[in-house]
Amino acid sequence: ETGVTQSPTHLIKTRGQQVTLRCSSQSGHNTVSWYQQALGQGPQFIFQYYREEENGRGNFPPRFSGLQFPNYSSELNVNALELDDSALYLCASSLLRAQANEQFFGPGTRLTVL
Amino acid sequence: SQQGEEDPQALSIQEGENATMNCSYKTSINNLQWYRQNSGRGLVHLILIRSNEREKHSGRLRVTLDTSKKSSSLLITASRAADTASYFCATDEGGSYIPTFGRGTSLIVHP
Numbered sequence: 001e002t003g004v005t006q007s008p009t010h011l012i013k014t015r016g017q018q019v020t021l022r023c024s025s026q027s028g029h030n031t032v033s034w035y036q037q038a039l040g041q042g043p044q045f046i047f048q049y050y051r052e053e054e055n056g057r058g059n060f061p062p063r064f065s066g067l068q069f070p071n072y073s074s075e076l077n078v079n080a081l082e083l084d085d086s087a088l089y090l091c092a093s094s095l096l097r098a099q100a101n102e103q104f105f106g107p108g109t110r111l112t113v114l
Numbered sequence: 115s116q117q118g119e120e121d122p123q124a125l126s127i128q129e130g131e132n133a134t135m136n137c138s139y140k141t142s143i144n145n146l147q148w149y150r151q152n153s154g155r156g157l158v159h160l161i162l163i164r165s166n167e168r169e170k171h172s173g174r175l176r177v178t179l180d181t182s183k184k185s186s187s188l189l190i191t192a193s194r195a196a197d198t199a200s201y202f203c204a205t206d207e208g209g210s211y212i213p214t215f216g217r218g219t220s221l222i223v224h225p
Contacts, residue, residue: 033212042202042215056212088154101211102147105156
């Protein structure tokens with residue numbers, strides 16, 4: 001088991017609402033990435049934060065936003081929820097270095113949008 | 115978009131048999147990683163192979179990388195029921211070092 005934790009475990013929202021998901025990184029890691037995983041699919045990269053700055057972004061609209069805090073914990077915010085946002089949201093922490101980016105994943109937050 | 119694609123999509127074997135999964139990708143990479151995911155939970159990192167490596171071993175796992183064919187394979191020897199999971203390859207392109215995941219192979223090992 002890694003030291004990455006996520007909260008909440010499950011969440012049910014209705015269309016149009018806003019949601020905040022939280023992630024606590026593994027000790028010593030300075031980078032956090034967020035992924036969306038729809039049922040039966042692989043994780044899709046949303047964005048990555050390195051030392052509180054966005055360090056890369058996938059093909060997701062601006063209503064997906066994030067924050068990384070000085071203690072390297074992180075939030076994913078999604079505004080104006082849509083039915084297609086229903087998915088497992090995974091955060092992964094890592095130590096960014098030049099040659100590799102092995103990621104340690106949390107257990108995920110399962111979001112259901114009704 | 116997904117860089118890597120795993121094959122087969124699903125694999126069902128008996129305990130004790132070997133399981134082989136393949137991953138193909140489209141552009142040049144720095145590294146290729148394999149992850150395991152149990153039943154909709156978080157992913158667990160299995161092994162990383164760099165673009166200048168051809169083969170790596172970790173316990174019952176053997177990974178090969180053929181950059182000329184843009185493909186990799188994951189071999190699990192002497193499989194166990196506990197190996198039942200989805201397996202994903204993840205590649206990072208060029209200067210990105212951000213892993214991009216495929217759709218995964220669902221492995222079922224029957225006791």
